[in-house]
Amino acid sequence: MxxxxxxxxxxxxxxxxxxxxxxxxxxxxxxxxxxxxxxxxxxxxxxxxxxxxxxxxxxxxxxAREGALTHQKGMRVVLWLGGVIPTVVLLGLLVYSLPYMKxxxxxxxxxxxxxxxxxxxxxxxxxxxxxxxxxxxxxxxxxxxxxxxxxxxxxxxxxxxxxxxxxxxxxxxxxxxxxxxxxxxxxxxxxxxxxxxxxxxxxxxxxxxxxxxxxxxxxxxAAQRRPAAAVATAADPGARLFAANGCTACHVVGSGSARGIGPDLTHFGARETLAAGILPMTTANVARFIRHPEATKPGVRMPAFPQLSHGEAIAIARYLQGLK
CATH class of the missing domain: 2.60.40.420 (Cupredoxins -  blue copper proteins)
Structure with missing residues (x-):
């Protein structure tokens, strides 16, 4: 039990x-x-x-007792349960579902x-x-x-x-x-x-x-069409590190018609998750994903940046979270 x-x-x-x-x-x-x-x-x-x-x-x-079902009765059961009733049921389902296919x-x-x-x-x-x-x-x-x-x-x-x-x-x-x-x-x-x-x-x-x-x-x-609030802060240490490490080669930050190789980050900080809905949008998670994205997503095409120190990764993460 x-x-x-x-x-x-x-x-x-x-x-x-x-x-x-x-x-x-x-x-x-x-x-x-x-x-x-x-x-x-x-x-x-x-x-x-x-x-x-x-x-x-x-x-x-x-x-049922032996011999209770004759050949004639058996053929009648097969006809109704194996032919007539399934045909009627399937036809009814088809007619009922056709309007939903439009x-x-x-x-x-x-x-x-x-x-x-x-x-x-x-x-x-x-x-x-x-x-x-x-x-x-x-x-x-x-x-x-x-x-x-x-x-x-x-x-x-x-x-x-x-x-x-x-x-x-x-x-x-x-x-x-x-x-x-x-x-x-x-x-x-x-x-x-x-x-x-x-x-x-x-x-x-x-x-x-x-x-x-x-x-x-x-x-x-309408807000998405405007530049992110933190784009103008080029003196931000995180912004300088972002550019110095070649991140702008793949990611677009700012308004315009440019198409990046990777995700557009113009209003990155306004999102609630990162890594395609996998991680909460926290500074620690962003920094960790920057340094070792493959640890979160095996096979990801974004290169790893293990050469960045923890502090540098945090600075970039804070800069990106300010893009709202």
């Missing part, structure tokens, strides 16, 4: 481990995810009904956000109607109640863009652009994930997702 209880406890713990309000298809904050949950629950109920029916049929077959329409005034998957981070570019492009990284912000079209591609290998609470997943393929159209219905901070194995740190390629009220989103996007 004790073993049964232990097994039940372990199974319950494993099941509850998937119940995350910030990254779960069962806790939707987008209209498309609501439809996906509805279809899932419908099919789950159908599967339970079918499994229960099969269990009862097996129980009846085992307990893509959401996109108008000229809707927001376009280009997301490019790289090993192992996300390049995010906002292209608002009538405005210039704004680039950031590892964080997606969307307005509640507005249609958003994600234009998805990849720079190196195949990735998969998935925000479980917002909509379905879609592959990101080098040389090809896929479009995922969604609409958030509830404000909050959520999480996305790369859902296609893309290398050693595939499981460490997360994505912060912030659904904002429209007015707050417009104000945030």
């Amino acid at each position: 004790r073993g049964v209880k232990s097994g039940a406890a372990i199974a319950t713990a494993i099941a509850l481990a998937g119940c995350n309000m910030h990254q779960s298809t069962l806790a939707p904050f987008g209209a498309d995810a609501v439809d996906i949950r509805r279809l899932f629950l419908l099919m789950l109920v159908g599967a339970v009904v079918i499994a229960t029916g099969l269990a009862l049929l097996m129980r009846h077959a085992v307990r 893509p959401r329409p996109v108008g000229p005034a809707d927001m376009r956000i280009a997301v490019e998957g790289e090993q192992f981070w996300w390049r995010v570019t906002y292209r608002p109607p009538g405005g210039g492009a704004v680039e950031t990284a590892n964080e997606v912000r969307i307005p509640v109640g507005r249609t958003v079209a994600f234009r998805l591609t990849a720079a190196d290998v195949v990735h998969s863009f998935w925000i479980p609470g917002l909509g379905g997943k879609m592959d990101m393929i080098p040389g090809r652009t896929n479009t995922l159209v969604v609409r958030a219905d509830k404000a909050g901070r959520y999480r996305g994930q790369c859902a296609e194995f893309c290398g050693l740190s595939h499981a460490l390629m997360a994505l912060d997702v912030v659904a904002m009220e429209p007015a707050a989103f417009d104000a945030w996007l």
Whole structure:
């Protein structure tokens, strides 16, 4: 009995481990995810009904006396349970699900956000109607109640863009652009994930997702177009170390249309996480990632800077955290 209880406890713990309000298809904050949950629950109920029916049929077959089922009755059972009923059920599911397969329409005034998957981070570019492009990284912000079209591609290998609470997943393929159209219905901070194995740190390629009220989103996007508050402080020791160690060769800091090899750091300090949603935004974490990024993300393409002292790394980290 004790073993049964232990097994039940372990199974319950494993099941509850998937119940995350910030990254779960069962806790939707987008209209498309609501439809996906509805279809899932419908099919789950159908599967339970079918499994229960099969269990009862097996129980009846085992307990029936020998010869109770004639060949004619057996063929009738096969016809109904193996042909007619499955056909009707599958046809009903198809008819019910067809409206959900229709893509959401996109108008000229809707927001376009280009997301490019790289090993192992996300390049995010906002292209608002009538405005210039704004680039950031590892964080997606969307307005509640507005249609958003994600234009998805990849720079190196195949990735998969998935925000479980917002909509379905879609592959990101080098040389090809896929479009995922969604609409958030509830404000909050959520999480996305790369859902296609893309290398050693595939499981460490997360994505912060912030659904904002429209007015707050417009104000945030306008702020992103402005230079970061600390860009003008060129005399900052962290800024000098950042430039002296060649960091500007890969990272863009400041406004403009330049595209860096690595993530854009213009408003780095305003983000709540670093390393694509893996670490909290603290000075110690930033400094440690600068010196030894491979310790956090195996296979990362960012070079290590072990020659920097702890104090120098802290100075650069403080400078980057001041970019807001």
